[in-house]
Amino acid sequence: MPVTDGPATNDDRTCAWDEARDRAASFRRELDPVVATPEEAVGGVLADPLLALSDIPAYDTSLVEGWAIAGPGPWRIRTASRRDLFAGLEYHESTTHQLLRDGQATPVTAGEALGSGVTGVVAASRCIVEGELLKVRDSDRNHSRIEPGSGVRPRGSDAAYGTELLPAGDRVTPAVAALAATAGHDHLSIIPMPTVGLIRIGSEVLQTGIPRSGMTRDAVSPALPGWIAGIGARCQPARWVTEGDAELIDVIDDLISDVVITAGPASGGAVRRVLAGMKADILVDGVACKPGGSMLLAQLQDGRPLIHCGEVPADAVATILTLLAPIIAALTRSPDPIRRSRMADTVFGDRQATTLVPVRHVGDRGQDVAIISPGGPGGLFALSRADGIAVVPPGGIRRNEPAYVLPMS
Numbered sequence: 001m002p003v004t005d006g007p008a009t010n011d012d013r014t015c016a017w018d019e020a021r022d023r024a025a026s027f028r029r030e031l032d033p034v035v036a037t038p039e040e041a042v043g044g045v046l047a048d049p050l051l052a053l054s055d056i057p058a059y060d061t062s063l064v065e066g067w068a069i070a071g072p073g074p075w076r077i078r079t080a081s082r083r084d085l086f087a088g089l090e091y092h093e094s095t096t097h098q099l100l101r102d103g104q105a106t107p108v109t110a111g112e113a114l115g116s117g118v119t120g121v122v123a124a125s126r127c128i129v130e131g132e133l134l135k136v137r138d139s140d141r142n143h144s145r146i147e148p149g150s151g152v153r154p155r156g157s158d159a160a161y162g163t164e165l166l167p168a169g170d171r172v173t174p175a176v177a178a179l180a181a182t183a184g185h186d187h188l189s190i191i192p193m194p195t196v197g198l199i200r201i202g203s204e205v206l207q208t209g210i211p212r213s214g215m216t217r218d219a220v221s222p223a224l225p226g227w228i229a230g231i232g233a234r235c236q237p238a239r240w241v242t243e244g245d246a247e248l249i250d251v252i253d254d255l256i257s258d259v260v261i262t263a264g265p266a267s268g269g270a271v272r273r274v275l276a277g278m279k280a281d282i283l284v285d286g287v288a289c290k291p292g293g294s295m296l297l298a299q300l301q302d303g304r305p306l307i308h309c310g311e312v313p314a315d316a317v318a319t320i321l322t323l324l325a326p327i328i329a330a331l332t333r334s335p336d337p338i339r340r341s342r343m344a345d346t347v348f349g350d351r352q353a354t355t356l357v358p359v360r361h362v363g364d365r366g367q368d369v370a371i372i373s374p375g376g377p378g379g380l381f382a383l384s385r386a387d388g389i390a391v392v393p394p395g396g397i398r399r400n401e402p403a404y405v406l407p408m409s
Helices: 017-025 174-182 220-230 245-254 269-277 313-331 377-385
Strands: 034-036 066-069 075-077 104-108 120-123 127-130 133-136 164-166 188-191 195-201 239-241 259-263 281-285 287-290 296-299 305-308 339-343 354-362 368-371 388-392 402-407
Touching: 017 281, 017 287, 017 296, 017 313, 017 354, 164 174, 195 220, 195 245, 220 259, 220 313, 239 245, 245 269, 259 313, 269 281, 269 296, 269 305, 287 313, 305 313, 313 354, 313 377, 313 388, 313 402, 339 388, 354 377, 368 388
Parallel strands: 075 104, 195 239, 195 259, 259 305, 287 354, 339 368
Antiparallel strands: 034 188, 066 104, 066 120, 075 133, 127 133, 281 296, 296 305, 339 402, 354 368, 354 388, 388 402
16 A cells, blocks of 8 residues: 555644754763774764874974074084984984084974974074075174074974863864874774664655656755754665555664654654554654644654654754754764854744744854745745754744754754
């Protein structure tokens, strides 16, 4: 028997938007930490604070391009014959060479390592070379005196060994992976990105090709992986179910994922029938919000959350940001991504329901959000230009009042 939808959700079981989000946030299942290389860790969350395993930088370096000097001048220029014997030239920590003796100088580039004996670095623009001698160009100063440490970036000036660079709970971005490598880490303990199994229900939409009479393209499946990635999870390829409730049960049981999402007919009748048969615990059955009022959250017998998000992109993104985002935060022990901004416009909301509207951050500091006028099929033109979804409480919100904003990336 084909999958068919059932009756709409019971209004008596519909909860307020903030209550639905609280129920999702109270989902206290957590993922176990894993060990990964810095490049493998990108996208995960730090399970432990990121500590410096060495001084950063690990050696003195030159702040400018010019001359490394030792002691007072003028300095006799020493030409490098073996690069590992001089300041800034392949210096190794185990060397015992006095790389420069008092009264000597050697050229260095900005960022180059400095060996022992160097007391300062003089910018090339300040120096003059007279034969084999180096002198300071400034005639108003003592040619032979440079303040010790001038032009040098000392070892450990950014962070000393053992310094906490980032706290546990921070997401591992490419820059964090680079910082971890700079700090000496070969492996990191992370909470991995949760996996989301996506099930697309129904046969009334096209997976490919040009929309035609009575058949529209599936617009939810292409959007969900990106929206899910934006809240720190990884979406598996969509599994299609068209043959009935038994097939849906088999696919749910077959999915190896941390969360299950079903997308399909708005009222989710097939999903509710299946959940009843699987003896799942329904936590949210309808939310007083527009769009996404028919969203559903249940806990399966194996402990995984299952979310139903409808088949319209506006409903889907509302569900992802309302229910999935706090669940991902709980799974990864991360803070809730919701933020407060200031409304640049007055919005007249519904009298009884929360309204979720696409917005874009504006202003010099990006602290305000402006409503994007709806347009196109299902508000997709507005969603395509939005960087967040503003939460407008029942009754609306006035200009310059604070508002909660759910980031879309």
